Amino acid sequence: MNALLLLIVLWWHCFFLLWSTIHGQTRYNIPEEMKQGSVVGNLAKDLGLGLSEIFDRKLHVASEAGKQYFSVDAGKGELVVNERVDREALCGQSASCVLPVQVVIENPLQLHRIEVDIRDVNDNSPRFLKSNHVLEIAESTVAGMHFPLESAEDPDVGSNGIKTYTLSKDDCFSLKVKEIENGRKIPELILDKTLDREKKAIHNLFLTAMDGGNPVRSGTSKITVTVLDINDNVPLFESMLYKVAINENSANGSFVIKTKATDMDQGPNGEIEYSLGIHTPPSVLSVFDIDAGTGEIFLKGKLDHETQASYRIDITAKDKGLPKMEGHCSVQVDVIDVNDNAPEIVITSKPSTVPENSPGGTVVALLSTRDLDSGDNGKVTLQLPMGSLFNLKPSFSNNYALVTSGVLDRENFSEYNVEITATDSGSPPLSSKKSIPVTISDVNDNPPVFTQPSYNVYLKENGLPGSILYSVSAFDLDLGENAKISYSILDSKAQGVSVSSYVYINSDNGSIYSMHSFDYEKLKVFQIQVQAKDQGSPSLSSNATVQVFILDQNDNAPAVIYPSSAVLGSLSHQRMPRSAKAGHLVTKVTAVDADSGHNAWISYKLTEATDASLFTVNLYTGEVRTKRAVSEQDDSSQRLLIEIKDDGEPVQSATVTVSVLLEDGLHEPILDLRQKTAEPSKKNGRITLYLILSLASVSVLSLVTFLILAVKCIRNSRSSGSCCMRRSDFDDYKNPNRNLQIQLNTDGPIKYVEVLGGDMLSQSQSFRSCMSPMSEYSDFTFVKPSSTTDFKEMISVLDASLPDSTWTFESQQVSRNKRLILYAMIFPFYNFLIVQYFITVQRDLLPPPCSLITLNTDNV
Template identity: 65%
Template sequence: MRQRIGGWRWAALWLFAFSLLWNTVGAQIRYTIPEELKEGSIVGNIAKDLGFDVSDIAERKLRIASESNRQYFSVDSGKGDLVVNSRIDRETLCGQSASCLMPLQIVIENPLQMHKVEIEIQDINDNAPNFHNKDGVLKISELTAPGVRFNLEIAEDLDVGSNSLKSYSLSTNNFFRLNLKTVKNGRQIPELVLEKSLDREKQAVHKLILTALDGGNPVKSGTSLLQIIVQDFNDNEPKFDVAVYKASVLESAVIGSSVIKIKATDLDEGLNSEIQYLLAAHTPELVRNAFSVNAETGEITVIGKLDYEATTSYTFDVCAKDKGNPELEGQSSVQIDIIDENDNPPEIILTSLPSPVPENSTVGTVVALITVKDLDSGNNGKVELIVSPDLPFKLKPTFDSHYSLITDSLLDCEVHSEYNVEILAMDFGVPPLKTVKTVNVKVLDVNDNQPIFSQSSYNVYINENNLAGVSLFSVSAVDTDQDKNALLTYSVLDLSSNQVPASSYFYINSENGTIYSMSSFDYEKMKLISIVVQSRDHGSPSLSSNATVHVFILDRNDNAPVIIYPSTSMGSVTHQRMPRSAKAGHLVTKVTAVDADSGHNAWLFYRLAEATDASLFSVNLHTGEVRTKRAVSEHDDSSQRLVIEIKDNGEPIQSTTVTVDILIEDGFHEPISDYREKIIEPNKKSSKITLYLIISLASVSLFCLLTFFILLVKCARGSRRGSSCCIRRTNSEYKNPNRNLQIQLNTDGPIKYVEVLGGDMMSQSQSFGSYLSPMSEFSDLTLVKPSSTTNFTDTLNVLDASLPDSAWTFESQQVRKPRCKKLMCIHTLYYLYLTAVEAAQAAVSGEQILNTRTPTETCRSSSTLTGPLSMWRFWEET
């Protein structure tokens, strides 16, 4: 290639020179330089050699003309030297030519001239011999006879002359030698001669180094690695590394898992050494379904499901066969052991179905029989059974892998009617496997719970005069047992303390506990009825419980007011007298009435319905006092008739009237006037009365003070012992349901009275009544003997009390215990004490006893009192 390039360049140069010579005439100069000169090296003084002065170079414009694209030379215009402008490679310019000339044209423009210059490029030993293939390969059969020759690749040296290629050499070996063969053009070709037979199985590859040397000084060389491959002949069968391959694999190995890799070797090569692996022809189908052998790599892989419990080990033969002609093969055995894994969870088997267990069964009662098994081996097959610790059951081992499920504590059907017993079976493998089986155990109910009412006692309120057969109330009880043990029946029990059987008053629905009234009730006769309701289950034996129902009768306005004063027992008209000298505001009389009802129904109001002279008299709305509206004149009739109407506050309103005939007399003196005159002029009789009252007052006061201090000391001691002298109130329970002490302040119109009731709840209570008129101007104190609360009409016949100014009620319709039993005594004593004080005051002042109060009313009105009265307030507030 380089020779072609050099020839083309020379042709161009000669053509260029010929064209210049055709136009001009000049001299010819030759220079000789070696290749590879450095840039700036001086070839010669071109100006001097051409006969020019240095100063003429710039004026005449001397320059180098070349057809080459590259300027190898330039002219130093200051000195006239021809200088190397770039690297010159002879092999590039001239190739293998013996002579290498580079023509140059020197052009002078003023006047125009051209001169030819030749530069000879001399070769230097700058190139070493070179092999095109640094690694040569030569294949020789191991059957080749000694003496056979093989041509080798020749080397090439770009240098010429003495620097060119001169000789070859071969590295030392035992099988080959080098021979140089000379051809027509004098070139030498290296040959490789086999001197000894080859054996591929002993040495399959021979590596030799071929060296080419040139004639330069110093000598340069080039090398080529010659690799001689000995071709094989199929004279060796494949052989396995070991006689028996042993491996193990987990039984859980997935399909495609590698088990072991067998390997056989064949000393041959090529097809003779290419081995295929396969199972022996007599391999069982069981092995073929579980394993396969890769024909190329000899890798044995899993192709089927392995199960240690089915087969613990596999033993089979494998073959290795080459591809020579004829084929040769070798054999070996493979033993694959299956490693047991914990791949089988424990199995829980119920030997017997669980039977229902009565809740009263003893601890240790057998519920079910259980068997457990695990198909794994070793620790993987050891199983532990566990029952949840929060259940009343446990497992008792009987013999190997057999257990009994027994009760571990007492059962209660009302708490749990059945149990889902979770039995956990866990083996000892890594990781452990577990199985959970749920055993349903039913608990049979036993009648061990009595019915329980929602309340121990109930309060029911009904109006008097109610309709018979009306539903009053429903009681409810529950039984935590089941089925017939929880089926309840209700009934009413008759108490021995009741005078009248409760069944005559009430009826109860035996299925739902609804209570109905069998008769109508009258509040004035009966205020409270207590009955006992029983709930009984249907178990065997039957159990029952009781609850008390207190039926309170509520008052209705079914009684009209009854006149107490003035008395009309002798006729329908009462007669009163008054002096004609009476002034305005004179108290003529006082009408007093009571109402058998209670609360608002007993609030009474008075009004003047008719009058002979309405301008003369008036009636107080609340007290019933009849007073003159003006002074009586001589023209007024001496006989006056008044019709007074008394109404209650109930719904509907009940009323009654009383007719009062008033006789106006001249010179009539009232008892009160005479009494006041006697005060001004006391006589012996009044003095004696005063003395008696003072003595009585002193006695009662002393007695009261002693009682106060005695009770105070007792209560102080009782409080130290953790008890109290007072009994707390309760709204629905009674310490003793058969006895009841009631203190009731009722308001029947303007009349205030105290009732102390005693006796059984169902019986007709005894009553001590005190009827008072604290706000009246004329009052009387009446002590009523014990009587029945129902015989109210008879009580009214013995009452003679004054009308109150306003109506109030201490306790209405509701019956409660007194706060303190001992306070009852204080009430009574203080009441007597205050009565005596008022009587003494009246005796001293010469007036009548105007005000009489109940103990409670007296206490409330004495907020400013001191001494015993302040002690009373202490007890009252306590």
Template identity: 65%
Template structure:
């Protein structure tokens, strides 16, 4: 076996043995076994399941692996029994050389959850190596005049085994001239010497043949032999003698080539050429020593011939021979030991015992990510290594034992902030100057569904034209999720909600993949002007997270409704009861044409126009109020029957219109003509008094009814303030409380008297309730009808027609949208029945 390699293993084993001895007393997690070298494959070393308290189910289900620091897989695990078994041949000599202790550290790694156990296996030596000599033949020259007691060093045998199995003694074959002397050195090595017992006589026997046997202490013992031939020489009777029988020196491993290590010196008492000494390496000097060192044959200087490396060999031992030039040649021997002093010339290394695995972003602080160890080929302080991270990371290194660390989490992780960390580890030894090395480890962060989808807008506002075709995209919502994978896959849905007692999903449909919202039918502004839908965005994580957004849908009005004539009603026929005296002056109020438009805004602005008339010079129609008045005074020449065709047109595009026919009779009666109500009559007639009385009673009843209704609704709303039930004090589509404004207006202009009851809020359609009384009517009945919608005009008129005769006063009700704020008409110019009073 190579001496340098053996020495390196010896130092490595001694180093680990010291560390393991220290750790054995403090680390309860370490377990120690022993096994003889050369054990058969499958031999049981120990029971890991029992000694490490690991159940068989954990061993079989967990990902358990065995790792050795030298890279070879000497052991494996029997997953059925939990035993640590021998996996391949173990040669103690190749692992530890001549070291007295050979401990093989084994790392047991369990990956789920990540755990590390350290097991030490003591490799026991067996007597599997015999002592060996470098050569089987050895020749020794002895002068015949050599004095008894002279000693001659012999070749040292080497045994790869240690302890009791190592070399124990030498045995020399029996002879009468020589005996064997064994010298035991400080390190326990044994050196044989041949001792001359009596003077050899060349004339009697010029050559002696001996057998030297080396025996070890094994049981049974093993041995090796070499043959020694001794030649008896004549003449030169003094051999060179060294000043020291042993030389010891320390040399730094970074000493340059040519450095003089030491000088050996020998003295020969002879004179002349018999006293001239030549120095050389002993005949048994190893080739590695002769490659590293050279010796000056004249001076005895030993010089470096090649760089030294402590990590290859910590020391060199060899023999130096001094020979003279006499005949026969005489020689002397000395032993040289050169110890190599370690220099910090090896940077530390970072070794990943368990490669880092991706970690979830919700991992608890202290979660083990990777197992790390360090190594440094140097010795002493030069081989002591510390590891640190180059900068701040949400991780830290937790020391475990003997240059081993666990990389664990040290703070909360957030994949959305950092998806991967590149951690730079710096390993520094304790040498002078210290050496360092860097290693990078990448840690990927696994996503956890910890972010709900977020809409790009806090709310959405959509405008849709009424009567638009169903199936069109009316809006699109979008939400983003900072997570990844399925946790970021967003689907859209409409939450259950009511729109006029109908689910929102019956009005619109949403594409679950892209958030596009489609209409399921065309919308009618007059039935539904605005509604809200709640859209939910949900991810595909587990558990799923979601968020909601409100989409406000406004229906845009189109001019799809013609003005509806309330008075005069076509169901009543021509208004033959409209009579005026021939004494009527210019500006006399004959009647008023009233119409409403179910549309809103510009589409509901109406204008009145006299389309046809029996005598166009006699009557005129107010373009805004629809009032029919005389343009001039009535004369006797005017026809008694006058017919007017009034056209009512809205302001939509295209405009829609309706016509009303008004029949007027001119009377030649003896009774007093009806005065214009704008003139104060000091003596009202009896019917006018009755009408005024009924008006007062009606106003009082309406006022009382309004107060009672308001109080009831106020109490009801207070009781149900936490619900979405219908309330007169609430909007239908929101929970904002808005008080309604009530307005009573009495109009006494002209021969037609009527009362308007106006009500509404800012966000709903205004409602107008109007009662009209004719001064010619003899009925005192007062009918109050509230329409449910603007589409109930015909039904309402039918009710009125069934309850009133032709000459009775009529009831009008309309629903008029407030005009656009940009419209600049004054109060008397606004369209509809309420303008111009």
């Protein structure tokens, strides 16, 4: 065991000598057997560290020998003795005893080495293996003969080792000390003069071994010399030193070497027996054996090069004479190393946690390798798996740093077990593996991700405030605070109002709640920009769009817009001649519904009538017509109650009461109007002629343009029996203004109403109506208003355009012609409008089926 410790110490000694050539050297010198807690040196000062850094950087001492001989006093930064240091146990008989110590500093990782030189203390006395040594010498032995004696053993070294031997005084014997290799001293007994058994048969001598310590220590062995009678030839070996090498894996019973001695005597005095020397230590006796008759040495134990690389065996050859004579030789057995030890990987620092955004070359752990074999068998190489994100960076000797070499991503791998393979250069090579766990810490490198980039939410109008609209959800691949998500609504506007006034969001779970009830007629759709933000530093975020569609509910009853008196709450009075035939248009009830879809589909029904057989109401248009011709027996006053319903659920309705007065000899105002327009005066004709001459003199090009437009208008009027709708009209309908515009022109005999609504967000609509005096029926219809808001202003305008309004067409016509002539002379660019009007009035003063009349309102 002492030899093994000696080898380990020598190995570390060589290791740290190499280290010192690279990094310099910190060395302390202490005597052995110091008390526990004794100060070796001020480690913090020698390493250039402050006392606070000892705690912050976790300075500690690593041991490779299995025992922690030293520790660090964290309060003073001193290296102190932790366990008893026995130089003899550590270094044996080695002249130098240096104990290497590794000092590991973390955060960041650093490795320092120091050497502690252990000085020998004279704490051991010389000791003989046997306290009594019997030596038989024949009396015929000539003077000057040398007899090797047992040498004493002293674990101390240097001056504390054995310095000299002394022998008690005897006339026949003296002492000689012989020094062999390695400075070892062997005492020899010298026969100064021939022995005489008859004078003295036994000589008692005392051999004392003394060391060079202060004070001097000594050990004594008694030597009993028995004088034998004549056997005067000593067995002699062929060689005083035999050398042999044998593999350490040789089996028990293997032949090692044969020794041979000869004796010139005859008979029993010449018969030789071989044996191991009397000084052979137990470590040799347990491994080797000798054949007493042949001198052959055999292996009886297991060899281990790493435990002991060489053996020295003392062989004794004795004859059988009286007295017995013996010869001596030595056998040196060198144990050949065999690659029977796999290399080891030693972790010298605890693997540290690595952030996932660490750059390449970040140190993860420090490690070293060792192999108890020697030569090529002890040369170790390390290897990482193919594609590993880590590298091994050589440091010094057999020390390495495990560093990162690629991009780390905790979301893919949060922990790595880095498997390192150590292989020696023996034949066959041996290997071992070591897994180093490396934990990857999270960095906020992933923004929250919504389950969908956009969400569509359909919400019924008139819902309760505070009700949940929808719950958005996002996830974050990071950990801890980096994965904690809070939700918020980004500021945006809908119809000029901040979205945050409509809804709010639960910042923890992403649930969106309404802040008030929604009205489809005011708001149909709006967008919510939701942001998901994590709690990392810096924080990351992502957005998603929530489209909220308001669904219409039937919450508006139909509103009557004609007859106007019914709108205002009074009875509507209509006149009808008794000469009216079946199908005669009495009036037309018009209503609108602010809802949309089926909720805005309106139907008309006659619920009560003075004479139900006389009148009928169209289910969809609201036209009130006669079912039969009026007879003399019919009452002159007829009262009709008309119910107006929508198609929603539940059904909303309204009613209107119409009073019809039957009169004899009543002419329809529209026919009278036509007659008036069909009889232009001569003065009007002259004015028209002046107008034509003015227009012709302005521009020939304008005239051609006017003619083309006139032809197109004539064709359109012939192909259409009702309203003329130009492409520009459709364009205006498709792209309405923000404000609802209703314009009415009452200057001509034709009444045309056009209602232009705003865009979708203003909830405006467009409607058109024509009232043609060429027909006996009124053809005025509102298709869709934007709201049931007050229509009084609009209806008052419409009343002025209905057939029962009274006005003079001819006087207005003449006045207008005069103004047009003046405009044509002053503003030539008005020619287009004037010609259009001219075409209208010149065709027997009969207008086309429709003339454009527009009503203006503001966001009804």
